[in-house]
Amino acid sequence: xxxxxxxxxxMDLDTxxxxxKLAALKTEHRELDDVIARLGERAPVDQLELQRLKKRKLLxxxxxxKIESELLPDIIA
Numbered sequence: 001x002x003x004x005x006x007x008x009x010x011m012d013l014d015t016x017x018x019x020x021k022l023a024a025l026k027t028e029h030r031e032l033d034d035v036i037a038r039l040g041e042r043a044p045v046d047q048l049e050l051q052r053l054k055k056r057k058l059l060x061x062x063x064x065x066k067i068e069s070e071l072l073p074d075i076i077a
């Protein structure tokens with residue numbers, strides 16, 4: 001019985017760590033939106049910097065999607 005409780009606590013800690021990581025990634029993703037928008041308003045636009053930021057934003061979105069799928073319970077159809 002004790003073994004299952006330890007596993008459950010560990011799973012709760014993993015879930016909390018994933019939720020914290022997800023929140024941090026979402027914050028960074030939103031901040032990149034703002035930076036990209038401001039960069040696009042400036043003239044001349046630094047295309048290389050813009051491309052780098054957009055690539056980082058896509059990477060963040062992939063990580064967000066992966067963590068969200070890990071947090072959702074598996075549903076067997």
